[in-house]
Amino acid sequence: MKKLLLLTTCASFALAQQLTLGVVPQQSPLKLFNKWVKVTKYLEETTGIKVIFKTERSIPQFEKELYAGKYDISYMNPYHFTVAKKQQNYDAFTRANKNIIGILLAKDKKIDFSKENLEGKTFLFPAPNAFAATLLPKYELKEKFGFNIDKQAKVLYVNSHDSVYKGISRDIGYIGGGIIRTYNNFQAKQDKKNLHIVYKTKPYPSHPIAAHPRVDKQTVKKLQDAFINMPEDIKKTLSIKKFKITNSDEFKVIENIGVK
Template identity: 35%
Template structure:
C-alpha cells in the first residue's frame, strides 16, 4: 500500500514539475484556436463603419438631425457607426465616386452613376417620392419658368438630382430657358439667396423647403414641380458584409416604426421608412441626365 501511494505521489509530482510544452500538438492546437477567436472577436469589436450624409443642410444642423439617428441605429443593430459630414456636395460626391464611405444617404442618381464602379446597394428609403421644385419670392413678377431665360438661378450643386440636375434639364428642354446657374452648396443657401434677392429663382425639393424656418418658407412660392422619383436611399458599399447590411436595414425599419423614430426621421425628412433596391431607381437611366452631370 505504501509503495502504491509513493508511486502515485511520484506521478503527480512529475506532472506538476513538467511544464506544458508548445511542441505538444494538443496544446499547440488549443493555443492556435484561442488566438484565432481572440483575433476574430477583436476585429469585429473594432470594426467601425462610416455613415456619410449628403450635406443638404449646413453642418451644425445636419449633425443635430443625423447624429441621434445614427447613434440609435448603431445601438439597435449592434454595429459601430461613425457619422461623416462633408463640407460640400461636390466633396461628398467625390467620396462616393471613390467608394470612401461604407454607408451613405445620397442622391439616387449618383448611386446609379457609380453603380458599375462602386456598386452601392440601396437598403431603405422614404416611401414618399422625391420631386424637385423651383421657388421664387412670393412678390416676384415671374410667373413661368420660361421667364427665367437669361436670369440667375441658385442651385445647391450641379448634380443634386431634383433640385438641380432634373430641374436644369426641364428648364432647358421644356421651357427653353437658358439660365445662369449659381451653385451655393446647400438647399438652405438656395432658399436664402432667393429670399434675399441674390437669385431670381432657386432649385430645391419639397422636403427641404418644409424643413426651413417659417420666415424663409413663407416668403417663397413654388413656381414649378418636376416629375417624381424614388427618394434618396440609405445605401451600403458592397465591401460591407451582407449580414452587416441586413442588420442596418432591419434596425432602420424597426426604428422607423416607433414613435420616437418617426419623429427623429421626419427631420431628415424621411416620413415612412421602407425597404428598397436598385430597381426602384432604374427609370432614371432613361431621363437623359448624363449630359448635364458635372464632374468636380
C-alpha cells in the same frame, strides 16, 4: 487578387464592427449632425454596430468622397447612386417610402417660363449634381419649355438648399431649386415669407441608403431592419414618415431621364 482583397477588407470590417455613414450635405454640417446623431445612436443600440456620422462642407466634396468609396454606408441622392453604383458597386437597401419631387422657388407667386422671360436670368442651385434640386428642374424645363438653363441663363451653385432659399429671398437669384422637405425645414422666417413654389417636377425614387460591397450582407440586413423599424420620433427628426426596402434596380429609371 481582387477577390482576395475584398475578402480581407470584409473580414477586417467584420472584426471592427464599426462603419461610417456619409450623408449628402443638403444642409449645413451642424444641422445634419444634430439630426443624424440620433440615427447613429439608435443604430448602435439596435444592431450593436458603432456608426460614425460623416458629411462634407459641400456636395461636390461629398461626391468626391463617395465616388472614392470612403463611406461604408451612405445617404445620397438618386443621381449620386447611379454613379456610385458604377464606380464602387454601392448597393441600395432602404429609402424613404415617399418619392422625391424637385421644386423651383421665386419671390414672384407666378413665373412665366417662356424663353423671353427666363433668358439671362440668374438661377440658384445647391450643386451641379443635386438630383431633385438641380438636375430634374433643368431636365424638365428643357423638355417642357425648350429652355436650356445652362446655355440660356446664368447659374450659381451655392452649396446647400438653405443657401438657395436665402439667395432667392435676398435677390441674389431670380429662381432657385430645392425639394419640399428642405423647404419645409427652412427656419429663416424672414426669408421664407418671401418665397413661393412656382414649379414642381415629376416624382422619382427618393434618396437611397446604400452599402459599399465591403459591408457584409448580414450587417446590411441588420441595418435595413433597423431603418424599417425606426421609432417615429427619430424618423420625424429626418422628416421621413416611413422607410421601405429597396434595391439598386429601382433606380435604373434615373438613367433614362437624360441627366448625366
